[in-house]
Amino acid sequence: MQRAMRLLECVAHHEHGAPAKQLAREAGLALPTAYHLLRTLAHEGYLRREKGLFFLGEAAELLSSSGAQQKRRSTVSEALAQWRDSIGVPVYYAVYRAGEIELQCVADTPGNPAVEEWADFRETGHAHAIGQCLLSQLDEEDRRDHLDRHPVQSITPYTVRDGHALLQRLQSTGRMQPVIERQEYALGTVCAAIPITAGTTAATMAISLPLRQADRLLPAARRLQSEIGRLLGTLAISITI
Structure with a gap:
């Protein structure tokens, strides 16, 4: 061997x-x-x-590709864990691929647990910050296609009421501004998601906090955004994970 x-x-x-x-x-x-x-x-x-x-040959190239992919996943996981510990919040990484929302990595701790996925993240993108952030990066045709396949539905009393209202919200979202969501997916939880775009692929990093700590959300999101900006080049955050 x-x-x-x-x-x-x-x-x-x-x-x-x-x-x-x-x-x-x-x-x-x-x-x-x-x-x-x-x-x-x-x-x-x-x-x-x-x-x-x-x-x-092809088999060796596949091995090389798989190894590179694992290395990228490891790099992203390590970065999320670092930000989780330094900021003191759960950190999420997700992409929009082939018409679906894919939650790729989550870093949390028993003391700062991630939001429980009690309703399928792919089908409820309208209700959580991760999904809203990813949808805000799509063009209008792709957004409407997504909502045709995954219609807006009430998840909590705070969920956006219909597809028209959601589209208006997404269109007004600042290009690189954090997307804030309060109790729209899970009661007692607030979330913020930061857009990351490379080429034609939409991606996001997000954080969540208990509602009682809502005042920490925006400062923590700004700090994460700053950290991502400094490390994005060297990390090569793998939008192609």
Whole structure:
């Protein structure tokens, strides 16, 4: 296994491919051993051979993509945990993908628990700050399409009353302003969501607090927004997670 991995690493360093003899030399392997391993790796799809040169195959590229994806997820999770601890609030990360709201990561503690998802987040985007923030980043056609599939419905006495009222609210939302929601999804809870856009993908980070701590919501949201602004480039917050 270690010898096969050495060969894969050697192939990865040659964008334009490399012959077996060169790969054997770089991996420190006898040529017959290298030939055997290269043929096996090619048969399994980890390498492909063209005109005597070896390139990474589809299976190896999938592994690389999966590893990169896991690394991005880990990076985002670590960032959320850091902000959770420094600001003292639960932190959420969500994206809008393929017409649906996807809650990707949540960082909370027993002392500062996240909001319980008692009604499907995907179907109740009109009622929580995460969904409202994501919908505010869409164009009008996509918003209407989403609401056709997931109509506005009363979740609490404070939920927006109908689709027209929601669309008006979304249209008036400032481009990079936090979206504030008070008890529209869960009684006794207030939330704020901050828009993050990369390319054509909408994303958001959000926080929640008990209603009795509502005065902390906006300052905490502003602090999170500031932290995101400083770290977004180095974090490469993976909108493509």
